Amino acid sequence: MTPTFDTPTWDSEGRRVDRFIFLTFNGLSFGMVYAAVALALVLIWRSTRVLNFAQGAMATACAYVAITVQQHTGSYWLGFAAALAAGFVLAAIIERIFFRRLEGAPPLNSIVIGVGLLILIEASLGMIYGIANRDLQHAFSTTTYKLGHAALFSNQDIFTVGSVLGVMVLFAAIFTRTDLGLRMRAAAYAPEVARLLGVRVGRMLTLGWALAGVVGALAGLLVIPTGLGLYPAAIDGVFVLGFTGAVVGGLDSPVGAVVGGVATGLVLSYASGYIGSDVTQLAALVLLVVVLLVRPEGLFSTTRARQV
Amino acid sequence: MTALQRFWSWTLARHLVVALLGVGAVILITDQVSDYRNTQLTTLGAYICVTAGLTLLTGTNGQISLGHAALMAVGGYTVALILQDFSDNNITGQWMLPVALLAGTVVTTLAGVVVGMAAARLRGPYLAGATLAFGVALPSITSQFTSIFKGDQGIGLLFDGPPASLGSSFSFSHWQAWYSLFAAVIVLFFLANVQRSAVGRHLRAVRDDEIAASLAGLPAARLRVLAFAVSSAAAGLGGGVFAVGLQTASPGSFSLTLSLSLLTAVVIGGLGSLTGAVLGSIVLIYLEDVIPGFVDRLHLSSASAQKLHDNLPPAVYGALLIGVMMLLPGGITSLVRPVVVRVTRRTTPSTGGNR
Numbered sequence: 001m002t003p004t005f006d007t008p009t010w011d012s013e014g015r016r017v018d019r020f021i022f023l024t025f026n027g028l029s030f031g032m033v034y035a036a037v038a039l040a041l042v043l044i045w046r047s048t049r050v051l052n053f054a055q056g057a058m059a060t061a062c063a064y065v066a067i068t069v070q071q072h073t074g075s076y077w078l079g080f081a082a083a084l085a086a087g088f089v090l091a092a093i094i095e096r097i098f099f100r101r102l103e104g105a106p107p108l109n110s111i112v113i114g115v116g117l118l119i120l121i122e123a124s125l126g127m128i129y130g131i132a133n134r135d136l137q138h139a140f141s142t143t144t145y146k147l148g149h150a151a152l153f154s155n156q157d158i159f160t161v162g163s164v165l166g167v168m169v170l171f172a173a174i175f176t177r178t179d180l181g182l183r184m185r186a187a188a189y190a191p192e193v194a195r196l197l198g199v200r201v202g203r204m205l206t207l208g209w210a211l212a213g214v215v216g217a218l219a220g221l222l223v224i225p226t227g228l229g230l231y232p233a234a235i236d237g238v239f240v241l242g243f244t245g246a247v248v249g250g251l252d253s254p255v256g257a258v259v260g261g262v263a264t265g266l267v268l269s270y271a272s273g274y275i276g277s278d279v280t281q282l283a284a285l286v287l288l289v290v291v292l293l294v295r296p297e298g299l300f301s302t303t304r305a306r307q308v
Numbered sequence: 309m310t311a312l313q314r315f316w317s318w319t320l321a322r323h324l325v326v327a328l329l330g331v332g333a334v335i336l337i338t339d340q341v342s343d344y345r346n347t348q349l350t351t352l353g354a355y356i357c358v359t360a361g362l363t364l365l366t367g368t369n370g371q372i373s374l375g376h377a378a379l380m381a382v383g384g385y386t387v388a389l390i391l392q393d394f395s396d397n398n399i400t401g402q403w404m405l406p407v408a409l410l411a412g413t414v415v416t417t418l419a420g421v422v423v424g425m426a427a428a429r430l431r432g433p434y435l436a437g438a439t440l441a442f443g444v445a446l447p448s449i450t451s452q453f454t455s456i457f458k459g460d461q462g463i464g465l466l467f468d469g470p471p472a473s474l475g476s477s478f479s480f481s482h483w484q485a486w487y488s489l490f491a492a493v494i495v496l497f498f499l500a501n502v503q504r505s506a507v508g509r510h511l512r513a514v515r516d517d518e519i520a521a522s523l524a525g526l527p528a529a530r531l532r533v534l535a536f537a538v539s540s541a542a543a544g545l546g547g548g549v550f551a552v553g554l555q556t557a558s559p560g561s562f563s564l565t566l567s568l569s570l571l572t573a574v575v576i577g578g579l580g581s582l583t584g585a586v587l588g589s590i591v592l593i594y595l596e597d598v599i600p601g602f603v604d605r606l607h608l609s610s611a612s613a614q615k616l617h618d619n620l621p622p623a624v625y626g627a628l629l630i631g632v633m634m635l636l637p638g639g640i641t642s643l644v645r646p647v648v649v650r651v652t653r654r655t656t657p658s659t660g661g662n663r
Contacts, residue, residue: 045433050433051432051433051436051437053374053436053440098630098634101634107431107432107433108366108370108372108432109633109637111372111432111433111436112372112571112575112629112633113629113630113633113634115374115436115568115571115629116572116625116626116627116628116629116630116633117626117630118568118626119565119568119569119572119622119623119625119626119629120622120623120626120627120629120630121626122622123619123620123621123622123623123625123626124619124623126615126618126619126622127615127616127619127620127623128615129615130611130614130615131615131618131619232619233564233565236444236564237444240437240440240441240444240445243437243440243441244441247434247437251433276452278448278451278452279448279452280448281441281444281445281447281448282445282448282449282452284441284445285438285441285442285444285445288437288438288441289426289438292426292429292430292434292438293426293429296429296430296434
C-alpha cells in the first residue's frame with residue numbers, strides 16, 4: 001500500500017551526504033506525484049466544495065485502462081493517452097450523475113457518496129481484473145545518474161517531475177490566459193452572476209472535474225510502477241498522502257497543492273530513509289494532524305475564516 | 309395514567325426491559341442455530357457494537373469517521389496482548405476474557421479521547437480525510453513494531469472455552485456468540501440511555517448548530533470529544549469481540565474496507581438511529597451470506613467465481629451506500645418508523661414526550 005523506496009545501502013559514515021541527496025531527489029519525485037493528486041483534489045474542491053474521496057479509485061481504474069490498451073496494442077504511449085482520456089471521461093460522468101444532484105446538500109452526503117464510489121469502483125475493478133498484483137511499466141529507464149557515489153535521479157524521475165510540471169503549467173495557462181478558463185473561474189466563484197452573463201455553469205463545473213480526472217490519472221500512471229504494483233486498492237495510501245499534501249498547502253490553492261505535495265514527498269522520503277520505510281503512512285498521519293491543528297487553513301490559503 | 313404506562317414512560321426501566329428481552333433472545337436463538345450461524349452471529353454482535361457507536365458519532369453528533377476499524381484494532385490488539393500476557397504467566401480462568409475485553413474498551417476509549425481532541429477542531433471533509441489517514445496508517449504501526457504486534461500474521465487469542473456447567477453440547481462458537489451478542493446488548497443499552505439523556509440532546513444540539521449550542525452554554529468542543537470517546541469505547545469492545553470471533557488480531561482483519569462497510573451499515577440503517585445500526589448490521593451479515601451462494605448458482609469458472617466472491621459484496625455495499633444516500637437519506641428506519649409511530653400513537657394516548 002505504501003510506496004517502497006529502492007534504498008541503496010550506505011556502508012560508511014562519509015556517505016551521509018550521498019544519502020541525503022538521494023533522499024531529497026527521491027522525495028522530489030514522489031512529491032510531484034502527491035502534488036498531482038493534491039491538485040486534482042483542489043481543482044474539484046475549489047469549484048464544487050466536494051472533497052472527492054473516489055479520486056484514488058478513479059486513478060486506479062485509469063491505470064487498468066492503460067495496462068489493457070498496452071497489452072492489446074503493445075504501445076506504452078497509446079495506453080498512457082487512453083488512461084488520461086479515461087480519467088477525463090470518468091470524472092465528467094461521475095460529476096454529472098452523482099455530484100450534480102448534491103448541490104446544496106450537507107457535506108456529509110457528498111463524503112458518503114464519494115466513499116460509496118470508492119468502494120464500488122475498487123470492487124468493480126476486482127470483479128473484472130481480480131485482486132492479483134499486475135505490473136505497469138515505467139515510461140523510461142529507472143537507472144539513476146550518479147555523481148561520485150551519490151545516486152541522483154533517473155530518466156523516469158525526470159519524466160515524473162516534467163510531466164506533472166507540464167500539466168500544471170498547461171492548467172495555469174488555461175485558467176489565467178484563455179476565455180474558457182475565465183468562464184470556469186467565474187462558474188466556480190460566482191455561479192449566479194456567471195449564469196446571468198451566459199456562462200454554462202454546469203458544463204464548466206463538469207469540465208473542472210474532468211481536468212482533475214486527467215491529473216489524477218497521470219498521478220496513478222506515475223506512482224504505480226514505483227514498486228506499488230497495480231491492484232484495485234493500490235492508490236488508497238497515495239490518496240491519503242495527496243490529501244495530506246493538499247491540506248498542507250491549503251485546499252483552496254492550486255499553488256499550495258503543488259508546494260504541499262512536494263513538501264509532503266520530502267518529509268516522507270526523509271522519514272522513511274532515516275527511520276524505516278514502514279513509517280511512511282504514520283509520518284503522513286503525524287504531518288497531517290500537526291498541520292490541521294497548527295494551521296488548518298493550509299500554508300497558502302487566502303480565505304480569511306477557517307471553514308474546516 | 310395507569311401504573312404500567314408510568315413505568316413504561318420511565319426511560320431507564322423501558323431500556324432495561326428491552327435489554328433483558330435481548331438477553332433472552334440471544335440465549336434462545338444461539339441455542340437453536342447451527343455452529344455456522346453462531347459464527348455469523350458472533351460477527352453480527354461485533355458489527356452492532358461498532359455501528360451503534362458510529363451512529364452516535366456520525367448521526368447524533370455529526371462527526372464522520374472513515375477509520376473506525378483502526379479503533380476496533382486498538383481494542384482487538386489490547387485483548388490479544390493481555391490474554392497473551394496472562395498465558396505467558398500461566399494464569400488461567402474464565403474471568404480472563406471479560407477482564408481483557410474491559411481493558412480493551414478502556415484503552416480504546418483513551419485512544420478515542422486523543423483522536424477526538426484532534427477531531428473536535430476539524431469539520432466535514434477534513435475530519436473524514438484525517439480519520440481515513442488514521443485508518444490507513446494502522447497497518448504500518450503493526451509492521452513497524454513487529455516484535456510486539458507480530459506483523460501481518462497478528463496475535464492469536466488464547467482463552468478458555470465454555471465452562472463445563474453449560475453442558476458438553478455447548479459448542480465453542482456458541483460461546484463466542486454469547487460473548488459478542490451480550491456485548492452488543494450492553495452497548496445498545498448504554499447508548500440508548502445516552503441518546504435519551506441530556507447528553508444525547510446536547511450532542512444533537514451541537515450537530516445541528518454549533519454556534520447556537522455554544523451560545524446556550526454547551527461546551528461544544530468537549531461534547532465532540534465525548535462523542536468520540538463513547539463511540540471509541542463501543543468500537544473497542546466491538547473490536548475485542550470481533551477478535552474473539554476470529555481468535556486472532558491481525559492488521560488484515562481491521563482493514564479500510566471494514567471501516568467503510570460499517571459506515572455503509574450505519575447509512576443503510578438510518579443515521580443516528582440505534583435500530584438502524586442493528587438493521588444495517590443485519591443487512592451487512594445477510595449480504596455476506598447470500599452473495600457467495602448467489603455467485604455459486606451462476607456456474608462460472610472457478611477464477612471468475614473467486615473474483616465475484618471477493619468483490620461482489622463490497623460492490624453491493626458501495627452501490628447501496630450511494631443509492632440510499634441519494635434516494636432514501638433516512639435509511640431503512642425512515643421506512644419503518646412512520647408505521648411504528650402510527651401504531652403506538654393509536655394504542656397509547658400522548659403524554660407529551662418520554663421524559
